[in-house]
Structure formats: C-alpha cells, structure tokens
Amino acid sequence: MADSQLLTDVRALVGREYGRVYAWDEVNAPMIRQWCEIMGVDNPLYTDPAFAANSAQDGLVAPPAMLQVWCMEGFHINNYAPGSTTENPYEVLKLIESYGYPSVVAVNSELTFERNLRPGEKLYYTTRLDSVGDEKTTGLGTGFFVTLVMDYFVEHKSGDEAVGQLLFRVFKFRPANNHAAEAAPAKVEAAAVVKRPKPGMSDDTRFFWEGCDAGKLLIQRCTQCQTLRHPPAPVCIECHSFDWDSVQASGRASLYSFVIMHYPEVAPFDHPNPIGLIELEEGVRLVAGLVGAKREDLRIGQPLQLEFQTFDGELTLPLFRPVVE
Amino acid sequence: MTLQNTKRFDDVRPGETLPELAIPITVGLIAGGAIATRDYFPGHHDAEAARELGSPHIFMNILTTNGLVQRYIEDWAGPEARFTALKIKLGAPNYPGDSMTFNGAVTRQDAATRTVEITLSGKNSMGNHVTGTVALVLP
Numbered sequence: 001m002a003d004s005q006l007l008t009d010v011r012a013l014v015g016r017e018y019g020r021v022y023a024w025d026e027v028n029a030p031m032i033r034q035w036c037e038i039m040g041v042d043n044p045l046y047t048d049p050a051f052a053a054n055s056a057q058d059g060l061v062a063p064p065a066m067l068q069v070w071c072m073e074g075f076h077i078n079n080y081a082p083g084s085t086t087e088n089p090y091e092v093l094k095l096i097e098s099y100g101y102p103s104v105v106a107v108n109s110e111l112t113f114e115r116n117l118r119p120g121e122k123l124y125y126t127t128r129l130d131s132v133g134d135e136k137t138t139g140l141g142t143g144f145f146v147t148l149v150m151d152y153f154v155e156h157k158s159g160d161e162a163v164g165q166l167l168f169r170v171f172k173f174r175p176a177n178n179h180a181a182e183a184a185p186a187k188v189e190a191a192a193v194v195k196r197p198k199p200g201m202s203d204d205t206r207f208f209w210e211g212c213d214a215g216k217l218l219i220q221r222c223t224q225c226q227t228l229r230h231p232p233a234p235v236c237i238e239c240h241s242f243d244w245d246s247v248q249a250s251g252r253a254s255l256y257s258f259v260i261m262h263y264p265e266v267a268p269f270d271h272p273n274p275i276g277l278i279e280l281e282e283g284v285r286l287v288a289g290l291v292g293a294k295r296e297d298l299r300i301g302q303p304l305q306l307e308f309q310t311f312d313g314e315l316t317l318p319l320f321r322p323v324v325e
Numbered sequence: 326m327t328l329q330n331t332k333r334f335d336d337v338r339p340g341e342t343l344p345e346l347a348i349p350i351t352v353g354l355i356a357g358g359a360i361a362t363r364d365y366f367p368g369h370h371d372a373e374a375a376r377e378l379g380s381p382h383i384f385m386n387i388l389t390t391n392g393l394v395q396r397y398i399e400d401w402a403g404p405e406a407r408f409t410a411l412k413i414k415l416g417a418p419n420y421p422g423d424s425m426t427f428n429g430a431v432t433r434q435d436a437a438t439r440t441v442e443i444t445l446s447g448k449n450s451m452g453n454h455v456t457g458t459v460a461l462v463l464p
Contacts, residue, residue: 031361038357039392040348043404056405056464064408065395068388072363109387110412167412194417194452267417267452 002135002144006099010132010144013092018127019085023070027062027121035066061116067152067164068111070123089127092146093172096132101143101174108147108169114162117154123163125150130167143173194267196311205232207246212316215308218246219284230284251306252281253320260295268311278304278320292321331403334439334463343401343429343443348393350385350423350449358389385419390447390455397427398443398459406461409440413457423449432458439463 025031033047044051045061052060073080088094093104117123133145150166201209211218219228222236223243235242261273274290290298291307304320311317348354352372359369364386367374375383391411399406419425429445440462447455 035361035392038354038361039389039396041392041396041399043399045404051404063392063395065388065391065411066362068391069362074363075365106387106415108412108414109391110410111391112410112412113408116407265416265453265456271446271453 003099006096009095010092013095014129014132016129018087018089018129020124020126021071021084022081023123024072024074024081025070027070027117027119027123029060029119031069032060032062032066032119035063035069039063039065057116060119062118064113064116064164065111067113067117068150068166070117071125071152084124089129089148092129092132093170096144096146096172101172103141103143103175104170104172105140106168106170107145108167110167111164112167113164117163121154123152123154125152125166137176138171138173139176140171141173141175143171146170146172196268196315196317198315204234208232211246211248212308212318215316217249217251217280217306217318219249219280219282220244221247228282228284230286247282249280249282249306253278253304253306254281255279255290255298255300255302255304255320255322256285257300258290258298274298276304276320286318289317289319290321291319297322331405332401332463334434334436334441337431337434337441337463339431339434341431343397343427343445346397346400346427348425348427348447350419350421350425352383352421355383355385355389355419355421358392359386362386362388362392364388380418380420382420382422385454387413387415390415390419393425393427393447394445394455394457394459397429397445397447398461401429401443402461402463406463408459409462410458410460412459413455415455416453417449417451419449419454423451425449425454 036042036046041063045055045057046063049060128149130147130149135142135144147167147169150168151162152164153160154163199209208218219230220232221228221244222239222241223245224241225236225239227236227238229237236244255276256279257277259275261275262271265271272295274293274295276288276290277285278288279285303323305323307319307321308316309319356370359365366386368378368380369383369386372383390413394411394413395408425447427445427447429443431441432444433442440460443459443461445457445459446453
C-alpha cells in the first residue's frame with residue numbers, strides 16, 4: 001500500500017500549472033532540414049520553398065513531429081532559454097521517488113496539432129500536472145502513472161496562440177526485481193528481452209515436449225484399450241488403465257474452433273494473435289497457435305497442417321498453418 | 326512529390342492497410358536522431374553511459390520515434406496530408422543492430438472533417454517498440 005502521506009502530498013500537486021519554457025531558436029529551416037535528413041523524411045513541404053509556395057500551405061512549414069524539439073533545453077542540463085521558468089514541472093516525480101520509487105519509464109506520448117508551424121515563429125510551452133493514478137502493479141513493478149500536459153504557444157504581439165499539445169505519461173515505480181532497483185536509472189526506456197514462456201513439465205507430459213524437440217507431435221495412447229488422449233494424463237479416460245505409450249500424429253488436422261487475441265499486446269507474441277482448437281485427423285484435439293492465417297480467411301473446419309517452430313533457440317512448439325483447399 | 330501524390334479522402338478505403346516499412350536501427354540513427362531533436366541525454370549517444378544505466382547499448386529517444394512514425398504515415402499519405410494527432414505508446418526499446426518494421430491500417434474515417442485515423446505498430450526483434458494512432462486531414 002502506498003504511504004498515506006505520499007498520497008496526500010501528491011494529490012496536493014495535481015492540477016498545478018508551471019510557468020513558460022521558451023524555445024532557444026525560432027522555427028528555422030536548418031534545424032528542419034537536418035531533422036528531415038536523419039528521419040528520412042523527404043516531404044518537400046518542409047524544405048523546398050518553391051514547392052511549398054505552390055501548395056495549399058502557401059509556404060514552408062515545420063514537420064509536426066518536431067513540435068517538442070523547439071523548446072528542448074539542449075546540451076547543458078536545466079539550461080533553458082532566457083525568460084523560462086525556474087520551476088520544475090517534474091517535481092512530483094522527485095516527491096514520489098523520495099518514498100522509494102526510483103525508476104521511471106515513459107509510457108505515452110500524445111501530440112495534437114492545431115496547425116502547422118512556420119519558419120520564424122517563436123514557441124513556448126506551459127506544463128500542467130494533469131493526474132497521478134492510484135498505486136498500480138505492472139510487469140515492471142509497483143508505482144504510479146503520472147500524466148503531464150504541455151501546451152505549446154506561438155508568441156504574437158496581438159496575443160499568444162495555442163498551436164499544439166503534448167500529453168506525456170510516465171510510470172514512476174519500484175522495480176519488481178530488487179537488483180534492478182539498484183541499477184535503476186533516472187530515465188529508462190528499456191525492458192529486458194522477453195522470451196516465450198516455457199510450459200510446465202511433469203512425468204506425465206515430458207514425452208510430449210521431448211517429442212516436439214524431436215519434431216514429432218506425439219499423442220498418448222492407452223496400451224490396454226488403444227484409446228488416444230490429449231492433453232496427457234496418468235490414467236485412461238475409458239478403461240482406467242495406467243499403461244500407456246504414444247503414437248506420432250500425421251500432422252493433418254482441421255480447425256475445430258479459434259479465438260483471436262487482440263488485447264493486451266503481450267511481448268513476445270504477434271498481435272493480433274490467432275489461437276486454434278485443432279482437431280487432429282487421429283481424433284484428439286489440442287490448443288495451438290495458428291500461423292500464416294489472416295482473420296478474414298479463418299473458418300471452422302478448414303484443413304490445417306502441422307509445423308514446428310523453435311523460439312529463443314530453446315523452445316519448440318507445434319503450430320498449425322491453413323492448407324489451401 | 327506533388328500535390329497530386331497526396332491521398333484524397335475519398336480514395337481511402339475502410340480498413341486499407343499501409344505498405345510495410347522496415348527501418349534498420351543503427352548507432353547513427355539513434356545518436357543522430359537524438360541530436361537532431363536536441364536530446365543530449367547520454368543514454369542516446371554514449372554506449373558506456375547507456376550500459377551504466379542497465380541497457381545493453383544506446384537506445385532510441387521518443388522524439389526520434391515520433392519522427393519515424395511521421396515519416397511512415399507521410400510516405401503513404403503524401404505531402405499535403407495535415408497531421409492533427411500523433412499518439413504513441415512505448416514498448417520495447419530500439420537498440421543498434423535491430424530493425425523496426427512499421428505496419429498500419431485505416432481504422433476510422435470522418436467525412437465531415439475529412440479526417441482519417443491510422444492505427445500503427447513499429448515492431449523490433451523484442452516486440453512492439455511503438456503502437457499508436459495518427460489522425461490526418463486529407464484534401
């Protein structure tokens with residue numbers, strides 16, 4: 001549970017607005033051209049005055065995704081352009097950190113644009129602490145989702161004009177793994193490589209997974225009454241015999257039913273993630289991933305063919321692919 | 326590129342998918358992208374500093390991801406599509422030596438404002454680096 005004093009202190013900050021942060025430079029052609037060069041953006045609306053003059057924009061504009069770039073502090077930490085506030089819009093993160101939540105990961109960046117910016121315009125932004133969620137536990141650890149909203153303005157003599165907004169959400173957390181906490185940086189955008197989860201293995205199921213490693217799909221068979229069964233179990237469902245061996249499936253099958261996982265998108269799986277209830281031609285069914293299958297093409301009863309794929313160099317799984325009829 | 330190359334709202338089909346785009350992730354792109362977006366955080370250009378932070382190598386900054394998302398959408402939509410929103414959720418980091426593949430599809434169309442919404446993902450070897458939506462006004 002989160003410390004009640006922390007919650008009180010955090011809630012007192014929510015809604016607070018922080019002063020202006022100015023751009024070092026007005027919107028300008030050299031920074032735009034260099035940004036386009038590295039990003040691989042070749043839209044002449046940003047760099048070709050003749051093209052831009054003949055476009056509906058009636059002149060050069062800045063790439064919309066550059067909105068944040070203009071007001072960045074630059075090489076020297078906390079060295080904002082003259083006239084900028086000395087308040088720290090991220091003070092809530094320091095506060096949460098002081099209660100033992102050292103890590104932070106950026107979660108959402110949501111830019112909205114009122115219009116395109118033009119060379120010569122001078123920007124500033126103001127920040128509002130929009131919300132701090134209840135304490136939550138995710139795969140990374142336990143902490144708080146913190147949402148800041150930056151409003152960007154262009155200065156005009158006749159009054160300033162709102163030109164865009166950034167909603168920026170971070171997760172400020174105590175890592176699930178304590179070792180990670182020691183090494184936790186102030187700014188992490190990284191997560192470890194995620195491998196496929198491995199199956200639990202027992203004396204009843206070991207033959208099945210070892211069969212997969214050998215490229216064979218094995219079905220358990222009762223040696224008393226010859227009944228096939230899957231998933232593996234110690235006792236025959238027909239005659240209650242404990243005696244069994246296995247037979248290799250042909251790999252020919254049909255789609256008995258299926259689901260498509262759309263959400264949540266969990267690494268390392270593909271999304272959408274189609275999963276089938278597969279009827280083998282030998283008569284037993286198993287659950288397995290479907291590959292090479294488009295949602296609109298899947299239909300109950302369609303023929304499938306077994307194939308094995310090895311993940312992370314160590315886990316071989318039976319998957320099924322639609323067969324052209 | 327000319328105005329004629331810009332998608333017209335009336336030509337966009339519901340559910341239309343965008344061509345896939347694979348972008349090699351290199352030290353040059355990550356470090357260059359960080360500097361072009363004026364982000365001098367050491368984790369984006371200094372491999373040693375990145376490792377001290379617990380990362381295997383330098384990692385791409387968010388502003389570069391935004392730039393690449395803009396490029397992917399703009400390559401499809403053409404020069405005079407006007408962006409009104411670029412909303413992303415961040416996932417697995419982009420490290421040098423990897424490759425990020427963008428996919429996208431039209432998920433909403435509003436004739437009154439001539440706005441189309443595209444839902445996209447940029448996937449690397451570890452999973453989705455970025456997922457999100459972009460809103461465009463088309464001629």
